[in-house]
Amino acid sequence: MQKKIAILRGDGIGPEVVEQSIKILQAIAAKYSHEFVLEEGLIGASAIYATGDPLPESTIDLCQSSDAILLGAIGDPSFDNNPKATVRPEQGLLALRKSLELFANIRPIKVYPEIAHLSPLKEEILTDVDLVIYRELTGGIYFGQKEKTTNYSSDLCIYHDYEIQRICALAFQEAQRRDKKLCLIDKANVLESSRLWRRIVQDMSSDYSDVEVSYLYIDNAAMQMIINPSQFDVIVTSNMFGDIISDEASVLGGSLGLLPSASYGSKYSLYEPVHGSYPQAAGKDIANPLATILSVAMMLQDFGMRQEASDIYRSVEETISSGYVTNDLDKSKNYKCSQVGDYIVAQLLEESTIILS
Ligand code: IPM
Ligand code: MG
Numbered sequence: 001m002q003k004k005i006a007i008l009r010g011d012g013i014g015p016e017v018v019e020q021s022i023k024i025l026q027a028i029a030a031k032y033s034h035e036f037v038l039e040e041g042l043i044g045a046s047a048i049y050a051t052g053d054p055l056p057e058s059t060i061d062l063c064q065s066s067d068a069i070l071l072g073a074i075g076d077p078s079f080d081n082n083p084k085a086t087v088r089p090e091q092g093l094l095a096l097r098k099s100l101e102l103f104a105n106i107r108p109i110k111v112y113p114e115i116a117h118l119s120p121l122k123e124e125i126l127t128d129v130d131l132v133i134y135r136e137l138t139g140g141i142y143f144g145q146k147e148k149t150t151n152y153s154s155d156l157c158i159y160h161d162y163e164i165q166r167i168c169a170l171a172f173q174e175a176q177r178r179d180k181k182l183c184l185i186d187k188a189n190v191l192e193s194s195r196l197w198r199r200i201v202q203d204m205s206s207d208y209s210d211v212e213v214s215y216l217y218i219d220n221a222a223m224q225m226i227i228n229p230s231q232f233d234v235i236v237t238s239n240m241f242g243d244i245i246s247d248e249a250s251v252l253g254g255s256l257g258l259l260p261s262a263s264y265g266s267k268y269s270l271y272e273p274v275h276g277s278y279p280q281a282a283g284k285d286i287a288n289p290l291a292t293i294l295s296v297a298m299m300l301q302d303f304g305m306r307q308e309a310s311d312i313y314r315s316v317e318e319t320i321s322s323g324y325v326t327n328d329l330d331k332s333k334n335y336k337c338s339q340v341g342d343y344i345v346a347q348l349l350e351e352s353t354i355i356l357s
Contacts, residue, residue, distance in 0.1 A: 002035040003303060006066040008059065008096075011045045011089055012277025013287035013337075014072020020289035020341030021070060021296045027345045028300065028308050039066070043096065044089035044277075045076030054092030060099055068299050069100075069270040072292065075277035089277075098138050101265035104167050105137040105242065106174075106298075107274055109229075109249045109259065114321045115329055118254030121226065129252050131232040132178070134171040135242025137263055139163045140193070142239045159193045159238065164200045170264075171236035172208040181233035183214045185221045185241050197238065218245070225249055246274055255328045257288025260295035262302070269302060271295040285336045288326040290316055293344060315347035 007022070009015040025036045041059035048054050063069050074093045079085045096102075111119070111129045119126060136159075144156030168184075175182040184201045186194035198215060205213045216224060218241045224231065225245060229252050237245065250256040259274035273291030281287045297312035319325065324343045327334055335343075 001303065001305070002037065003067040004037040004039065004065070005299075006059075006062045006069040007038050007040045008043045008063075008069060008071045009040070009046070010043050010072040010074045010093075010277065011076050012073050012279045012282040014044075014074070014277055016283070016285060016337050017273065017287055017289040017292040018070060018072040020337060020344075021292045023341050023345050024293050024296055024312065024348065027348045028305075028311070031311075031349060032305070032308055034305070034308075043071070043092040044074035045079065047092055048087055048089060052087070054087060054089055055095045055099075059092075060096070063096065063100060063268065063270075068302070069268065070292075070296065070299065071270060071272040073273065073275065073277040075279070077279050094142060096270070097263065098143060100268040100270065101138060102263035102268060102270055103136060103138045103163065103265055104170050105133075105135040105261055105263045107133040107135060107242075107246045107249075107259060107261045109133065109246075109252055111253050112258075112317065112320050115254045115325075118329060119252055121229075121252065125227070125229065126252060128230040131229065131249070132174060132234055133242055133246050133249065134167055134174065134234060134236040135246060136163065136167045136237070136239050137242075138239075138265075140239035157191065157193050157238075157240075159196055161196065161200060164197050165204065168201055168204055168236055171234050172204060172211055175211045175234040176208060179233040180211050181214070182208075182211050183216055183221075183232055183235050185216050185218050185235055185237040185245060187218050187241075188215070189217060193238070201236070221245060222248060225252075250274060255288060257291050257326065257328050258294070259291050260293075260298055262295065262298045269299070271299045285338055286327060286334075287337045288328050289337050289341050290319070290325075293341075311348055312344075315344045318347050319343055 009018045029036050041062040074089050076089050079088050109131050111126045116123045116126045141155050141157040144158040147154045186197050188194040188198045250259050256275040263270045297309045301309040
């Protein structure tokens, strides 16, 4: 099979975690005789430094002419504490999501038993955790009208019915394939936009009568995620609540460095780790590449390459169980980002040339 993949390394640790994923793609291509045509584009702070624009037109063109997009991370501290900055790296990511209409962001949360002890939560709380978050990605407070004067600012949270229906349809269908439980997380006791989400989910539920629907306010959900996370199967929620609850849920697995994601619209698909650009680690070869590598597995799965994807899942599990991991996963280990990448490639190619030290 031949596939063209847009490679957007982005900022901070983005380039190095993407580098490991490229090795994985090359190994899969060699093993299964596929051809992956990889073409690189600029986004985020690196694009601002090079062109002044966080999302150059050429990057959008590249993404639109590719079968899939792999993105590293976006963000640069030199913009973070500068409220006067007129252009920001994150604008590149938000504009890309919006221009490709990537309205559904899927974030699966899995706990690997070998590293459950790394989570700050008690191991018994983590038994049977297996959930997936469907986060709406192109609407809500992120994209509503913004106003700024010298003495007030405002961000409008606006949702249209069709924006809610299309993500909820995907979430209902996913629940049907899984444990048939769907939880809408909102703030319907306060927000009009949340009441619309609730009404739409209620209306849609009759078309998915095999799915048990529940509703939680975001504040309660944040607590439930810590005290009883195994109650969740599929979560569906708005852009901002999904952003927050998914970082919280990453704690269950022991590291944000393990969470992959896929974003879908009607035409394009983008794969990226949930974590950010982790600038303190940039260039040090210490970042965990597994979230990005698992995002590649989601991409291959969507290409219909099921065996290839399951090879990656198996290799990542093997890496974790053999303790060949970066420092975030095991403080006693200092394997480099690139070493973990090499180890997974060796697993994929079933070479046993790497000796654990
Ligand atoms: C995420 C990130 C982004 C978001 C930032 C970098 C704009 O936190 O993908 O979760 O808020 O959506
Ligand atoms: Mg986030």
